[in-house]
Amino acid sequence: MQDVSSNASIPEMDASEVNAFLAEVFPQISIGSAFRVEETSKGFARVRMFFGDRLLRPGGTISGPSMFALADVALYAAVLGTAGRVALAVTTSMNINFLRKPGPADMIGEARLLKLGKRLAVGEVSLFSEGGPELVAHATATYSLP
Amino acid sequence: MQDVSSNASIPEMDASEVNAFLAEVFPQISIGSAFRVEETSKGFARVRMFFGDRLLRPGGTISGPSMFALADVALYAAVLGTAGRVALAVTTSMNINFLRKPGPADMIGEARLLKLGKRLAVGEVSLFSEGGPELVAHATATYSLP
Amino acid sequence: MQDVSSNASIPEMDASEVNAFLAEVFPQISIGSAFRVEETSKGFARVRMFFGDRLLRPGGTISGPSMFALADVALYAAVLGTAGRVALAVTTSMNINFLRKPGPADMIGEARLLKLGKRLAVGEVSLFSEGGPELVAHATATYSLP
Amino acid sequence: MQDVSSNASIPEMDASEVNAFLAEVFPQISIGSAFRVEETSKGFARVRMFFGDRLLRPGGTISGPSMFALADVALYAAVLGTAGRVALAVTTSMNINFLRKPGPADMIGEARLLKLGKRLAVGEVSLFSEGGPELVAHATATYSLP
Numbered sequence: 001m002q003d004v005s006s007n008a009s010i011p012e013m014d015a016s017e018v019n020a021f022l023a024e025v026f027p028q029i030s031i032g033s034a035f036r037v038e039e040t041s042k043g044f045a046r047v048r049m050f051f052g053d054r055l056l057r058p059g060g061t062i063s064g065p066s067m068f069a070l071a072d073v074a075l076y077a078a079v080l081g082t083a084g085r086v087a088l089a090v091t092t093s094m095n096i097n098f099l100r101k102p103g104p105a106d107m108i109g110e111a112r113l114l115k116l117g118k119r120l121a122v123g124e125v126s127l128f129s130e131g132g133p134e135l136v137a138h139a140t141a142t143y144s145l146p
Numbered sequence: 147m148q149d150v151s152s153n154a155s156i157p158e159m160d161a162s163e164v165n166a167f168l169a170e171v172f173p174q175i176s177i178g179s180a181f182r183v184e185e186t187s188k189g190f191a192r193v194r195m196f197f198g199d200r201l202l203r204p205g206g207t208i209s210g211p212s213m214f215a216l217a218d219v220a221l222y223a224a225v226l227g228t229a230g231r232v233a234l235a236v237t238t239s240m241n242i243n244f245l246r247k248p249g250p251a252d253m254i255g256e257a258r259l260l261k262l263g264k265r266l267a268v269g270e271v272s273l274f275s276e277g278g279p280e281l282v283a284h285a286t287a288t289y290s291l292p
Numbered sequence: 293m294q295d296v297s298s299n300a301s302i303p304e305m306d307a308s309e310v311n312a313f314l315a316e317v318f319p320q321i322s323i324g325s326a327f328r329v330e331e332t333s334k335g336f337a338r339v340r341m342f343f344g345d346r347l348l349r350p351g352g353t354i355s356g357p358s359m360f361a362l363a364d365v366a367l368y369a370a371v372l373g374t375a376g377r378v379a380l381a382v383t384t385s386m387n388i389n390f391l392r393k394p395g396p397a398d399m400i401g402e403a404r405l406l407k408l409g410k411r412l413a414v415g416e417v418s419l420f421s422e423g424g425p426e427l428v429a430h431a432t433a434t435y436s437l438p
Numbered sequence: 439m440q441d442v443s444s445n446a447s448i449p450e451m452d453a454s455e456v457n458a459f460l461a462e463v464f465p466q467i468s469i470g471s472a473f474r475v476e477e478t479s480k481g482f483a484r485v486r487m488f489f490g491d492r493l494l495r496p497g498g499t500i501s502g503p504s505m506f507a508l509a510d511v512a513l514y515a516a517v518l519g520t521a522g523r524v525a526l527a528v529t530t531s532m533n534i535n536f537l538r539k540p541g542p543a544d545m546i547g548e549a550r551l552l553k554l555g556k557r558l559a560v561g562e563v564s565l566f567s568e569g570g571p572e573l574v575a576h577a578t579a580t581y582s583l584p
Binding site: 069096097 | 174209210211212214215218236237238239240241242243244
């Protein structure tokens with residue numbers, strides 16, 4: 001993240017603030033039971049998706065829509081952590097590459113903002129299985145800011 | 147779809163065969179309760195996603211991961227309708243643009259194959275709200291064939 | 293294109309107007325020698341890229357950057373034909389799939405707008421070789437409107 | 439890059455070998471006059487695109503097709519540096535986000551492989567202006583391996 005100059009290490013909203021905000025504004029994201037924001041800093045967020053049967057596809061792998069959801073929540077958390085409360089930010093596009101089969105475990109999404117403009121935010125997310133070093137999926141997405 | 151020459155109107159698997167196959171091989175797709183393949187022909191499929199509370203975001207709109215799932219099921223149905231049983235086809239990438247807010251209604255995905263090669267299938271999907279003329283979202287995706 | 297209601301068949305700028313505008317504002321596009329807009333209507337444009345040695349890659353195929361350029365010009369022509377003079381429309385993203393090798397011939401790009409909003413236009417382009425029925429490439433792109 | 443285990447720091451082809459190979463196999467890339475591979479290591483390549491009038495758009499900015507070309511060459515160099523001579527690797531898709539206007543200067547593409555499988559390679563590229571800290575564009579692309 002290059003747009004944010006001062007106090008680069010202090011987010012506008014820390015992880016607990018983002019969790020509280022998401023639980024209030026987007027109850028269907030199931031913060032606490034399905035996802036948990038673990039860290040935010042300027043231009044960055046790390047989010048955990050808890051493993052559970054609802055995520056599964058045959059063969060024990062995690063479904064594409066679940067990975068899409070993790071990427072979306074992680075980037076939104078990075079926008080919130082960097083820009084503060086922007087409840088109405090809307091996902092306008094996402095490009096996601098599925099690289100390897102995830103195992104039956106929690107997944108971690110690490111999101112980095114590539115640009116935070118007045119009207120658009122663009123970011124990328126790397127998705128890992130808990131404890132695995134390899135990338136499972138990678139996404140880039142654009143958000144329209146209100 | 148240009149790769150398939152003869153009997154262009156007769157799919158390898160019709161809608162009821164694709165529904166039966168998906169229910170057997172991918173029970174988590176909830177064919178019958180969440181999705182229903184309505185039509186297949188060579189290079190094409192139309193799939194309905196039933197409206198329900200599980201899809202909702204605040205404001206009554208349908209979530210991004212749900213639309214991702216509909217796009218994925220519709221393109222997979224087009225691959226099955228055109229190539230027959232390829233249970234192990236894997237989504238390798240998807241690019242999705244969210245264009246307008248869908249209302250609280252069933253959504254329809256119309257998928258067309260752009261290429262069906264030996265190793266890769268590429269297609270596009272247009273997503274509509276039931277009864278609405280306007281595109282709600284549009285996706286292109288790539289599948290690796292076994 | 294669903295946003296434009298009345299006089300759906302009459303473009304804001306016809307093909308010759310778009311050609312003149314592009315030649316004036318973007319001389320590097322080489323309208324007349326490299327590209328020519330052949331038709332515009334509301335939500336649509338067809339653009340020809342003249343074959344020439346500058347486009348070639350080994351094996352007689354046309355380079356990826358040349359196809360990217362054709363997709364970009366065709367979508368921009370569709371925006372101009374639909375919205376009129378918007379000289380400062382900026383490409384913010386493009387997703388392009390290369391499906392088949394084009395032969396040594398002119399290429400045709402047929403662009404359709406999927407959305408024309410106040411701030412963003414989104415469209416798709418199908419690229420063909422002159423005289424060939426098969427899709428050579430397919431792109432979707434987003435433009436930021438001034 | 440996680441697929442390549444041993445001797446992670448020693449590329450299969452170093453920068454001068456990749457430059458010689460590209461000049462031989464893809465003369466239209468104009469290695470030496472338009473592009474130069476500056477560094478390769480396992481899973482990585484850095485490529486310079488020399489500034490010149492051919493790249494320009496009005497306002498002194500560099501054209502989208504030129505940035506597409508730099509992203510493509512940089513990722514191809516990363517594939518060559520990591521896997522060795524794979525002359526027939528073919529770009530099957532690219533997703534590119536244009537984030538800021540580049541100035542009239544050389545551009546640098548830094549490519550990282552996200553996956554190098556038997557049939558597909560996937561990577562991402564960050565594009566900068568020489569001397570500027572900010573991302574100008576970001577791309578992800580897929581290559582089909584012979």
